[in-house]
């Protein structure tokens with residue numbers, strides 16, 4: 001039997017009756033669009049992260065997009081982000097006509113390097129053809145970026161910090177929850193994320209009531225005070241009631257699942273230290289362990305051995321964004337972001353879920369040890 005990369009089935013079996021009765025209730029009341037479960041979920045998400053407001057939407061990508069739209073980001077604006085992330089983080093910047101400005105990552109955490117960010121902002125200011133508007137730090141693999149050091153750079157420059165928390169909901173940074181670490185945060189409920197639904201979904205978290213008000217309008221075609229008045233150009237970006245009904249019971253067990261994710265991660269690290277480069281969690285950080293990612297010069301050999309043993313792996317991300325064809329107009333070349341390129345060449349992720357058994361984990365650890373000796 002193959003080991004699942006992300007075990008959604010085990011979670012479903014645990015919650016089957018709650019999920020089914022929650023979804024049945026939606027069929028009965030019939031409010032498939034913006035039904036009561038959506039608002040209940042928004043209240044609970046905001047409470048979990050310790051922020052004032054949660055605005056759910058149709059995906060993590062739309063959560064990023066709606067926030068940038070509400071901030072009026074567009075042509076002439078520079079938005080700083082990591083080249084080592086999922087495509088969507090930078091895609092939304094270009095979609096609005098703004099310019100993604102990539103900043104290399106820290107070699108230990110894989111997150112945006114605050115000292116490089118400062119240099120890049122200074123550079124853009126000196127060139128004087130783009131206005132520094134925003135930074136989107138990504139909490140990669142579930143580990144928060146270094147927000148205090150990021151903010152000490154952005155506060156001097158008046159940049160808005162949009163946390164890409166698509167992978168990190170449930171994580172912590174210096175006692176604060178991921179999702180509360182910038183001026184706003186984007187969550188994704190894509191099935192494979194730590195808190196996933198059964199389709200696409202996302203949310204923006206923020207303490208800023210005005211921003212939340214703008215986004216509630218943007219997600220319904222820029223709706224004004226009544227249904228047929230429109231005060232801005234928006235999107236159709238609502239979250240389905242059925243998906244909210246499925247997420248509510250998942251959110252209930254999420255704290256327990258986070259504990260189990262941490263146990264799985266610690267076991268991997270104990271078993272694999274010295275064989276591959278295991279992930280670093282700095283002091284006062286807690287990861288949500290969306291992925292457990294290791295580095296090795298023998299990546300292809302180890303992945304082949306794991307595959308043969310029924311353990312799937314994945315490479316996040318083989319091609320850094322500055323080398324993607326879609327961003328070729330930015331004029332980047334190999335060598336522009338050496339840390340990102342080096343990490344992309346040797347990183348890979350192991351099966352990770354709160355439901356990974358000791359036996360499954362022992363097998364994975366054993367195969368890796370054997371294949372690197």
Ligand SMILES: *Cc1c(COP(=O)(O)O)cnc(C)c1O
Pocket residue numbers: 059060061062085086088089138164166167187188189190200201202
């Ligand atoms: C998944 C992900 C997104 C996009 O979320 P979707 O819900 O798939 O649109 C954005 N950023 C990061 C870092 C992600 O991992």
